[in-house]
Amino acid sequence: MEVIRSQKRTVSNDIVSTPTLPLYLTAPPMEVRLEEFELFAIDRLRVLKGVSDGLARGRNPNEMDDLVDTLWKEHMRLPDVSEMINKDIISHFVLRLVYCRSDELKKWFLSMETALFRHRFRIKKIEEQRAIVGEFGLPYKAVIGAELESLKERLVLVARSLCQTSSDVENIYYKVPFEEVPDLVATRRVLLQKGYAFVAGSQLVSLVVTQFRSHLSKALILTNRKWTTTIREREKDRLTPIVEALSTSYLGPDYTQSSEYADISLKDIDQVSKSSFPLCMRHLFEKLREDHHLKHGGRMQLGLFLKGVGLKLDDALAFWREEFTKKVGSERFDKEYAYAIRHNYGKEGKRTDYTPYACSKIITSAPGAGDHHGCPYRHFSEDNLKAALSRMGLSSRGMEDVMDKVRNRHYQLACTLTFEAVYGTSCDTGINHPNQYFEESQKILKSKNPTAPV
Amino acid sequence: MTREEIDNNGDAMMIDDPNPKIENEFNVHYLRIYYGNLFPYSDIHKWLSYGHDGKHPGCDEYYFGRREFSFTLENDVYLRYKSFKNASAMEDAIKSNFPYKIDIGAVYSVDPDKRHAYAHSGTNLFTPVERELVFDIDITDYDDVRYCCSGADVCAKCWPLMTVAIKVIDTSLREDFGFKYILWVFSGRRGVHCWVCDAKARRLTNEQRSAVAEYFRVYKGNENNAKKVDLMGHSLHPFLARSYVDFLKNFFEGELQTNQSIFSSKEKYEKILGMITDEDIQSDLRGKWENSARSSLSEEATSLLRWEQLKKTLQSKKNKALSLRTCIEEIVFTFTYPRIDLEVSKQMNHLLKAPFCVHPKTGRVCVPIDPNNCDEFDPLAVPTLSQLIEEINAGGLSMDVDDDSDKSLLGKSIKFFRSSFLEPLLKSCKEEIESSYKTKIGKSKDTFSW
Numbered sequence: 001m002e003v004i005r006s007q008k009r010t011v012s013n014d015i016v017s018t019p020t021l022p023l024y025l026t027a028p029p030m031e032v033r034l035e036e037f038e039l040f041a042i043d044r045l046r047v048l049k050g051v052s053d054g055l056a057r058g059r060n061p062n063e064m065d066d067l068v069d070t071l072w073k074e075h076m077r078l079p080d081v082s083e084m085i086n087k088d089i090i091s092h093f094v095l096r097l098v099y100c101r102s103d104e105l106k107k108w109f110l111s112m113e114t115a116l117f118r119h120r121f122r123i124k125k126i127e128e129q130r131a132i133v134g135e136f137g138l139p140y141k142a143v144i145g146a147e148l149e150s151l152k153e154r155l156v157l158v159a160r161s162l163c164q165t166s167s168d169v170e171n172i173y174y175k176v177p178f179e180e181v182p183d184l185v186a187t188r189r190v191l192l193q194k195g196y197a198f199v200a201g202s203q204l205v206s207l208v209v210t211q212f213r214s215h216l217s218k219a220l221i222l223t224n225r226k227w228t229t230t231i232r233e234r235e236k237d238r239l240t241p242i243v244e245a246l247s248t249s250y251l252g253p254d255y256t257q258s259s260e261y262a263d264i265s266l267k268d269i270d271q272v273s274k275s276s277f278p279l280c281m282r283h284l285f286e287k288l289r290e291d292h293h294l295k296h297g298g299r300m301q302l303g304l305f306l307k308g309v310g311l312k313l314d315d316a317l318a319f320w321r322e323e324f325t326k327k328v329g330s331e332r333f334d335k336e337y338a339y340a341i342r343h344n345y346g347k348e349g350k351r352t353d354y355t356p357y358a359c360s361k362i363i364t365s366a367p368g369a370g371d372h373h374g375c376p377y378r379h380f381s382e383d384n385l386k387a388a389l390s391r392m393g394l395s396s397r398g399m400e401d402v403m404d405k406v407r408n409r410h411y412q413l414a415c416t417l418t419f420e421a422v423y424g425t426s427c428d429t430g431i432n433h434p435n436q437y438f439e440e441s442q443k444i445l446k447s448k449n450p451t452a453p454v
Numbered sequence: 455m456t457r458e459e460i461d462n463n464g465d466a467m468m469i470d471d472p473n474p475k476i477e478n479e480f481n482v483h484y485l486r487i488y489y490g491n492l493f494p495y496s497d498i499h500k501w502l503s504y505g506h507d508g509k510h511p512g513c514d515e516y517y518f519g520r521r522e523f524s525f526t527l528e529n530d531v532y533l534r535y536k537s538f539k540n541a542s543a544m545e546d547a548i549k550s551n552f553p554y555k556i557d558i559g560a561v562y563s564v565d566p567d568k569r570h571a572y573a574h575s576g577t578n579l580f581t582p583v584e585r586e587l588v589f590d591i592d593i594t595d596y597d598d599v600r601y602c603c604s605g606a607d608v609c610a611k612c613w614p615l616m617t618v619a620i621k622v623i624d625t626s627l628r629e630d631f632g633f634k635y636i637l638w639v640f641s642g643r644r645g646v647h648c649w650v651c652d653a654k655a656r657r658l659t660n661e662q663r664s665a666v667a668e669y670f671r672v673y674k675g676n677e678n679n680a681k682k683v684d685l686m687g688h689s690l691h692p693f694l695a696r697s698y699v700d701f702l703k704n705f706f707e708g709e710l711q712t713n714q715s716i717f718s719s720k721e722k723y724e725k726i727l728g729m730i731t732d733e734d735i736q737s738d739l740r741g742k743w744e745n746s747a748r749s750s751l752s753e754e755a756t757s758l759l760r761w762e763q764l765k766k767t768l769q770s771k772k773n774k775a776l777s778l779r780t781c782i783e784e785i786v787f788t789f790t791y792p793r794i795d796l797e798v799s800k801q802m803n804h805l806l807k808a809p810f811c812v813h814p815k816t817g818r819v820c821v822p823i824d825p826n827n828c829d830e831f832d833p834l835a836v837p838t839l840s841q842l843i844e845e846i847n848a849g850g851l852s853m854d855v856d857d858d859s860d861k862s863l864l865g866k867s868i869k870f871f872r873s874s875f876l877e878p879l880l881k882s883c884k885e886e887i888e889s890s891y892k893t894k895i896g897k898s899k900d901t902f903s904w
Contacts, residue, residue: 154692161687161694178631179658182665188691192669195632195654283678335530366796369595369675381679 021120021128022085023135024092025215032090038242041098043075044091045246048112055115056360056432058412061122068119097231097239098246100224110220114213121205129204136211140174143198148173151191151198158191172201181206266315276441278415278434279376279388280362281305287372292327297365297373299337301357303344308356308435313345358433359412377402377411394421479817482528484839486552492842493548494810494868499541501876502558504651505883512891520583522559522566524805525551534805535566554814557805560585561656582802587633587655587663589670590798590806591619592645598675598682599789601714601722606815608644608833611713616646617828618705619792622697623648623670624825630693631666635879637871638823640836642813646823647806651879653886660801667799669693672791681729683788685780697791698783706786707761716789717760718753720744726764729785731777735767809871812839821867824874837863 050071054064076091078084092113099109121129133140143151155173178197184190184206190197199207232240264272273285284302288294294302299320306316320341324333339348346353359375367374376385382403389399398421405414416431423444431437499518500507506517523536523544533551538544548556560582564572569580593612597604602611620638627633627650635651658666672694675682690698710716717723723743727736743760751759768781798804811820817838823831845863 157689157692157695160689161691163687178665179654179662182662186665186668188669188693191692192630193632194629366671366674367678368673368796369598369793372678376678379678381681384678 020081020085021117021124021132022089022092023132023212023215024089024219027093028089030086030090034238036087036090037094037239038246040087040091041094041246043087044095046075047071048095048109048116051112051115051119052108053432056358056412058360058363058410060409061119064115065119065123068116069123072120094243095246096220096223097227098243100220100227106217106220106224110213110217113216114209117212118205118209121208126201129208130201133204133208136208138207138211140176140199140207143173143175147175151193154191155198158189162189170200170202173198174201174204174207175199176207180210182210264310266311266319269311269319275445276438278431278437279392279418280374281434281438282392283376283388284372288323292323295371295373297367297371299340300344301362301365301373303341304354304356305434305438307345307354309438313342313347316341316345356433356435359415359431362434363411375411375415377406377414378409382406389418392418392422394418479838479840480812480814481839482552484817484843485554485812487843487846488812488839489548489552491846492864494871495545495548496541497868497871497876498808498810499544500880501651504653504656505880505887510884510887510891512887512894516565517561519565520563521561522805523808524557524559525553526555526557527551527553535569537566556808556811558808559805560802584656585802587650587658587666588799588804588806589623589648589650589667590641590645590795591616591623591648591792592641592795594644595793595795598725599714599716601716606644610832610834613833614705614709614713615790616833617831618701618790619794620646620648620823620825620828621701622792623794625700626670626693626697629696630669635875635882636825637809637875638825638828639809640818640821640823640831640833641807642811642818642820642836643816644833647809647820649806649809653883663802664796664800667794667796670792670794671796672787673793675788681731681784683729683784683791685784685787688779690780690783694783694787698786702786702790706790707758710789711757711761712754714789715753715757717743717757717764723760726785729788730768730781732771732775735771735778739764739767810867819864819867821864822871822875824870837867 047068051064051068054067059067076084076087078087095109095113099105121132124132151173159170175196176199178185178190178192178195181190181197181199181203184197184199184203185192189203190199192198235243270289273282277285281302284294284298287298288302303316303320306319311319317338320337321330321333324337328336342348344354362373363375363378365374367379376388380388385406386399386403389402394402398417402414402417402421405411405417412431415437416427419427419431419437419440423441425444427440502521503518506513506515508515519537519539521537522534523538525533525536525547527533533553536547538547559566561584562569563579563581563583566580572579593600593603593608593616594605596612596615600612600615603609624636624638627636627648633650633652633655637649637651639647639649641647672685673682674684685694689695715722716726720743724740727740730736730739739760742763746756749756764785765782768778771778798806807820809820809822812818813820817840818833818836819838819842821836842863
């Protein structure tokens with residue numbers, strides 16, 4: 001791509017043959033105006049931020065399809081179809097420059113672009129989908145004849161295990177190495193035999209998304225190399241300032257640095273846990289006080305939350321030491337647990353200052369035997385959740401509303417409703433981070449009673 | 455105490471110990487003798503070299519040197535990123551440190567020892583390149599379904615849970631995933647490890663490893679939910695169905711009932727009743743069982759009878775709700791299906807204890823387990839350090855671990871490791887090295903054709 005000063009851009013005819021869902025395999029030759037460079041990127045960033053938001057709120061795949069469709073039409077539509085495709089391609093490649101520059105940025109961009117691609121793919125017709133599969137040059141053949149016969153019975157079982165009726169069992173299956181469809185394997189949505197997965201036509205999205213992600217991941221590494229070795233210096237008066245500004249504006253607060261509302265001290269911590277902690281952290285806190293121990297997942301989730309809430313390293317060490325020594329003794333604490341706490345604060349090892357977990361991460365975690373982390377709205381049984389909610393002070397009607405959200409798998413909405421019930425106020429933005437819950441709560445409590453400790 | 459004399463050229467040796475009855479199963483003294491004379495260095499080296507022994511032009515002579523090891527020494531001193539050029543470097547390092555635990559990590563892009571030279575900001579050039587697909591199954595994760603022991607203990611009544619886990623996972627790794635070179639190892643106290651060593655397995659990405667681990671995951675429980683296994687859908691996935699029919703069902707209705715009698719007391723059966731989502735059925739069964747609390751049957755017979763009653767009741771009410779259809783299977787899975795530690799399998803850089811290490815708490819050697827004969831395996835009969843030392847003392851046997859006819863306690867395990875695992879593995883590795891070399895040569899020949 002060549003970036004040029006304001007001039008009428010020659011409409012490129014190279015785009016005619018590409019489908020409406022570009023794969024971004026190579027940067028096509030075209031000219032881009034400097035204003036478009038920034039504006040297109042900003043519009044696409046709005047879409048990606050919308051995707052990020054939707055995922056954080058736990059939207060299911062169908063809801064995400066609609067959301068992506070809406071976002072795309074709102075921000076990326078142009079009267080001319082080929083202009084629209086140009087904008088699509090240009091904005092993607094500009095954002096590659098922006099987001100290739102660190103591991104954290106790469107990870108976010110990769111997740112969002114993959115999600116965006118997935119949902120745009122899902123709403124395409126099956127013929128268009130097959131064409132896109134072809135675009136990637138994937139060598140997978142359909143399973144036919146005797147081989148298909150020998151698998152039929154088990155393929156039916158797989159479909160039935162997914163609550164599909166016999167009429168849904170499809171006619172076309174592709175034989176694909178299992179490595180190519182990890183998400184289908186993980187959820188047992190495919191039959192496996194001797195290292196091959198039998199992917200139904202309707203599951204093509206999985207195949208394609210894996211390819212897309214893998215390709216983009218490699219491309220980002222190459223882009224980063226080019227950026228650091230040539231582009232950044234060469235463009236330091238033109239594109240580089242734009243690129244650097246673009247990345248900082250749109251990521252939400254990550255709570256690595258606690259705000260002015262949150263600087264709790266040890267003596268207040270019990271009270272604060274009852275007044276301002278979201279249910280997930282309250283549960284972990286209570287269990288810690290009760291058992292004088294937490295397993296690794298719980299230590300991470302609660303420990304990082306407390307860091308985000310403003311607990312200093314020395315106080316954190318004292319806090320965990322106070323509890324753990326009741327069970328394991330002071331020597332074992334120093335040996336086995338203190339290091340990890342310092343590690344979380346970026347004082348050991350590769351000195352990464354770890355960020356507290358957002359709801360999306362907590363919801364998708366997998367608490368096992370003896371664990372107390374995770375999201376109670378997702379991981380607790382109904383009875384246990386109701387008991388916990390009543391301890392938080394919810395009325396039975398409030399509880400029913402919350403349980404209704406839980407049954408529909410809207411865990412963050414459930415937490416938001418809990419917040420609204422506890423503090424008697426509405427929360428329009430919705431809860432998507434435990435530290436956000438804490439800060440909002442503290443704001444409300446302090447405004448009601450500015451001088452009293454909360 | 456007089457110093458022992460160890461004869462290094464393989465002749466019979468005697469350990470001078472004034473106290474012939476050996477008290478502790480594990481101590482540093484024995485550990486030194488073990489690593490001095492018994493640990494199979496060259497077998498481990500051959501395994502982890504995967505055929506790159508330098509004898510073929512296609513070999514990568516630096517392959518072994520890029521593998522990370524870690525040592526845990528006395529006093530919990532932990533040394534990471536250790537690497538060795540070759541077998542004798544590894545042997546020297548172990549013999550100078552006598553680690554309490556040796557872990558094996560991944561093969562990296564560069565020698566772990568030199569990783570700092572490659573650290574750049576932004577991009578990480580020191581990354582794992584190959585690593586076996588590994589699984590860790592620990593019996594403490596089954597504490598909520600075993601009544602004979604808890605925590606670190608294990609006995610003949612609960613060990614069969616490990617046996618059935620091996621069967622289920624091993625079958626699936628071979629039948630579903632097509633893997634062939636699989637090593638099962640006793641963890642030394644209360645669990646098993648699995649090392650899948652096929653080239654394809656070693657090259658899996660973290661995401662793919664995660665997918666395999668999740669494929670195996672069924673149990674999603676902790677004390678906060680009552681129903682730990684949720685098998686939704688109108689039928690079981692063929693993998694689960696096969697596991698149920700071939701292994702789990704019979705184990706549940708046979709050995710498990712004998713060993714654990716999971717219905718025999720109120721506390722025990724309440725736990726199971728909690729897994730049935732229908733309140734009416736729960737109280738129906740509860741009523742029956744409370745009334746029969748003082749029958750003259752044995753615990754085991756009572757338990758079996760109640761299981762039959764439960765099955766019959768659920769069968770008759772099957773059409774009432776979708777969730778009841780798979781209830782019987784869910785109960786069976788809760789008590790018998792393997793529970794793997796997901797985190798161990800998901801990341802390439804996760805370290806795992808090396809086979810033939812000695813467990814510091816039990817003194818037992820981490821010996822391989824034959825998946826085709828795992829019913830015979832008894833964790834309480836695994837050789838301990840002190841037994842090995844005693845064997846040396848008693849027989850004055852020539853402890854030559856390279857002698858295939860060695861009938862000593864450890865010799866059997868080493869022989870199995872070699873014949874069942876190492877030899878077939880190395881054969882396939884050599885074939886692969888040869889064929890990829892030929893392809894490379896072929897390709898470069900082409901570039902010269904004008």
